Amino acid sequence: MRNVVELRNIGMKYQSLNGEIPALENINLEVYEGEFVSIVGPSGCGKSTLLSIVSGLLPPTSGSVLVKGEKVIGPSKKIGYMLQKDHLFDWRTIFQNVLLGLEIQRAVTRKAKEYAQRLLETYGLSEFSHKYPSQLSGGMRQRVALIRTLVTNPQILLLDEAFSALDYQTRLAVNDDIYEIIKKENKTAIMVTHDIAESISMADRVIVLTRRPGKVKSCHNIKMKMDKRTPLSSRKVPEFQTYFEQIWKELDVHV
C-alpha cells in the first residue's frame, strides 16, 4: 500500500513570555491510502496541534510533513479539515454553505456546483439546500459540514474532535453516517478524539499519544471479524472490549 501522509520527526514547541511549552516530540507516522487512522491521547497532549500541522495551518518547530511525497508548506487542496463544530454560516443557505470552500479556492464551476448538488442528494439533504442552517438538526448540520469539505475534493480528511459538539445519541448516528460517506467516497482519514470507544469503532488503526509533550506511545491495528463493518456494529463485537481495555490502560488516566 502507498502511504499518502508521512510525518517525519515532528516536534512542536509553543513560545510564551513565561517560557517554552513543548507540545509534541519526535512524532513519526505513516498513513496509507484509504486508511482511517485515529489518534487518542490525554487532553492537552497536542492531538489537535498535530492535525493543524498536518493541514499546513501551523508550521512545526522541527520535522516535516509529506503528503503524497510533497512537503506541506501551507493549506493544500489535497487536505480537507473538519472542525469540532459544524460552523455553518447562518447567513448562508445550505447550498451556499456547501460552496464556501470552492468560493475561497475560486473553483466554483458549473461542474463543481453539480457535484455539490449530487452530494447533497446522495446524502439526503437536497430538499434542504435552500434552507438556512438553523432549520436543520445537529446531525444534519454535521453532514452538511462534511459535504462542504468533500466538494473541494480532498484526498485526505482530517477530523478534529468532529463529533464532540453533538449529544451522545446523535453522535452515534453521525459516526455511522460520516463513516459510510468517507468509505464510499474512498477518502483517507485522520481523526483526533479523546473518546476511546469512538476511535476504536471507526478506525483501522488507533495511535495512542503520551501526555504532554505528546509522543507516539503505541499503535493498534483494529481488526474486527465481520463482513460489513460500521462504527455501531463494531461496538458490539467482543474484540471491541479487548481493544478498549488495552487503550484505556495505555492512556493511564488519572483523575
Added chain:
Amino acid sequence: MYKHRQNYADVSHPLTSSPEHRDFLRRVRRQKIMIRFTQIIILILAFGLWEICAALKIVDPFITSQPSRVFNTILILHQQGVLVEHIAVTCLETIIGFVLGTILGTILAIVLWWSEFISKVSEPYLVILNSLPKIALGPIFIVWIGAGPAAIIVMTLAISLIVTILEVLNGFLAIDKEKIKLVQTFGGTKLQIMSKVILPASLPTIINALKINVGLSWVGVIVGEFLVSKAGLGYLIVYGGQVFKLDLVMTSVLILGVAAALMYQGVVYLEKLLVKSHE
C-alpha cells in the same frame, strides 16, 4: 440510514386552534391594546394639562409656552415658508453625519483589525479621543473649516466616529476564531476572511453601531448648529432662546423629537431588511 430527517419538526406550521389557544391569543391582543391605549392617554393628559395650566395662568405661557401656541408657531413658520427648510437642513446634516460616521468608522475598524501593530499603536490615542468631550473641539472646527454645514458635519463625525470604531472592532474580535480557521483550512487569504466571515458576521454589530450613531449624530448636529448655523432646528432653538421666544424653542424641540424618533425607526426598518432572521 438518513432517517433522522423525520426528527425535523416543522414548527412554523400553525397549530390547530383549540379554544385555549384562541383564548390565549385574545388575551395577548387585549394586553397589546391596553398598552397602546395607556400610552396615548398619557400623551393626551400631558399636553392637556400643559394647555389648561397655561390657559388658567397657573404657569406663565410666556416661559412654558403652550400646545396651542406651538401649533400656531408651526403654522406661522409654514406660512413663512421656512418650516420645511429648517427641518430639512437639520435632517440632512444628521443623515450625512451618521452615514459617514458609520462608513468611516467601519473602514477604520477594518484597518485596526487588519494590523495588530497599528491597533496597538493607536490604542492610547483612541482612549484619549474617546474620553475627550468632543464639544470642546467645536471652536477649532469653526476656525479651521469655517462657519457652515461642513463644520457641523465634522462636529457630528467627531462625536460618533470613535464610538463606531470601538464598537465595530469589538464586534470583529468577538467572532469565533474557529470560523476564521475554517476559512484558512480552505486556503483562504486575509481578504477572504474579511469578506466571507468577518463582515457578514458583523452586520448585526454594524447595524447596532448605526443605531447608536443616529442618537450621537443628533447631538453633534444640534451642538454644531448652536455654534455656527444660520438654519436648522438647533438654530431655531438658540435663536428662540436669545430673543426669549419660548414658543419657538418648544416647537423646535418637539419637531426634533419627532424627527429623531422617525429616523431611529428608519434604522430599525433597515435592520429588518438586512439582518433577516433565519429561524
